[in-house]
Amino acid sequence: MIEHESSHQSKAKTALSQYQRNCELCYFQNPSDACICECCGKKLSQRKKSSLQHTIALLITSIILYIPANLLPIMYTNYLGEITESTIVGGVVTLWGQGSYPVALIIFVASVLVPIGKILALIWLCYFVKQTKKRSSEKNQQLYRVTEFIGRWSMVDVFVVAILVALIQMGNLMSVHPGEAAIAFAGLVITTMLAANTFDSKLIWQSKD
Amino acid sequence: MSQPSQVTCHECDLLVALKPISEGQKLTCPRCRFVFTRKFPLAQEKLMAFGVSGLFFLVLSFAFPFLSFITRGSDRTIVLLDSMRSLQEFEFFSVAMLLMLTTIIIPGLVLFAVLYVLIAIKWKLRLPMLNSTAKLISYLIPWNMAEIFLIGILVSLIKITSLAQIEFGYSFYCYVLFVLCLTATLVYFDRFQLWYWIRQVEFND
Structure with missing residues (x-):
């Protein structure tokens, strides 16, 4: 139930073009000279400050973290004195071999596909907003929303390690130790989440304004 | 000031x-x-109901055993905080902290803050830090991983069911209920609506 003030043919009225100071957080309509929202106290700005630089910096960090996260073992299993290391991909392969296909698939999607997909999607979006002619802003906005939404779900693997380490502690009979990749992987998830957070989706629409 | x-x-x-x-x-x-x-019908009441029950179940999930692991004569029972x-x-302090923050502290704080703001709205009280608390909710929600x-x-249980027998403790069921209440709260939580109500309390009474 929205009255759309401008048609798609003419130039869209945006907050930037109309010098509007509406708060993004609490939606309060501030006077045009306001710097801080009079309702909630949030700093008002038309765009996130150096959004692209922050996003790219965080993306580079996450790409660097991706290497140890996959090369180092995420946990060590001690079974009757015999210690085996398992990496993320190794864990998926083992699960697949045991026949638990749904779980293998969940872990594969959450810890392998999602992080790569998120990094690639954000790199694409950073490239897209630099284009002068932007087509299909809607689709890219959708891509950004998906990236933002699925970000948290990669954490599953870290939580699995946490539960296994707590639960299986029986000395030499059977015990599980956390591996260094858990730290790198947790860092990877956090940095990609921050990268998605700092990316300003308004840039996707900017040339259309 | 106006809406x-x-x-x-x-x-x-x-x-x-x-x-x-209109509603719906x-x-x-x-x-x-x-x-x-x-616009949901009875949004305030639903938020309060799910918020209170969520906090209640979160507190209860500290009180009982969480999971038990039984294999060939030896067994081990853990409580919720044992995972951290x-x-x-x-010496995985960072991961332990992250786990603690994202699965217990932040979700708990979100529920607490929602309740605090709603109490102020419902009974038209000008509670201290009302705006900051409402702002905090929006900043915390993306970091909830309960x-x-x-x-x-x-x-992880599917991974080890072949090795041993697993038993769920009461705390596990409490945590499941907590997550369900939290998810329901987040479904009914609406930033736009919340600030509309807050402005009604702050400016229009």
Whole structure:
């Protein structure tokens, strides 16, 4: 139930073009000279400050973290004195071999596909907003929303390690130790989440304004 | 001060004129389909009910055993906080902290803050730090990972069911109920609506 003030043919009225100071957080309509929202106290700005630089910096960090996260073992299993290391991909392969296909698939999607997909999607979006002619802003906005939404779900693997380490502690009979990749992987998830957070989706629409 | 007559789309920066909507309808951005607000019947009551029960179940989930692991004569029972404690014993402080923050502290704080703001709205009280608390909710919600922790527990149990027998403790069921209440709270939580109510308390009484 929205009255759309401008048609798609003419130039869209945006907050930037109309010098509007509406708060993004609490939606309060501030006077045009306001710097801080009079309702909630949030700093008002038309765009996130150096959004692209922050996003790219965080993306580079996450790409660097991706290497140890996959090369180092995420946990060590001690079974009757015999210690085996398992990496993320190794864990998926083992699960697949045991026949638990749904779980293998969940872990594969959450810890392998999602992080790569998120990094690639954000790199694409950073490239897209630099284009002068932007087509299909809607689709890219959708891509950004998906990236933002699925970000948290990669954490599953870290939580699995946490539960296994707590639960299986029986000395030499059977015990599980956390591996260094858990730290790198947790860092990877956090940095990609921050990268998605700092990316300003308004840039996707900017040339259309 | 008054309620806004037009809003800026958070995602695409379009200026959108506001119109009153009735229950069951939603307000979306005509350009990028961002949902500003959904109007649920009895939203305040539902938020309070799920918020209170969520906090209640969270507190209860500390009180009982969480999971038991039984294999060939030896067994081990853990409580909820043991998952952080054992990570800490292996000197994985950062991961332990992250786990603690994302699965217990932040979700708990979100529920607490929602309740605090709603109490102020419902009884028209000008509680201290009302605006900061409401702001905090929006900043914390993306970092809540309680439901992911639950999936993580289920995945790890599937991984080890062939090795041993697993028994769920009462705390586990409490945590499941906590996650369900939290998710329901987040479904009914609406930033636009919340600030509309807050302004009613702050300026119009």
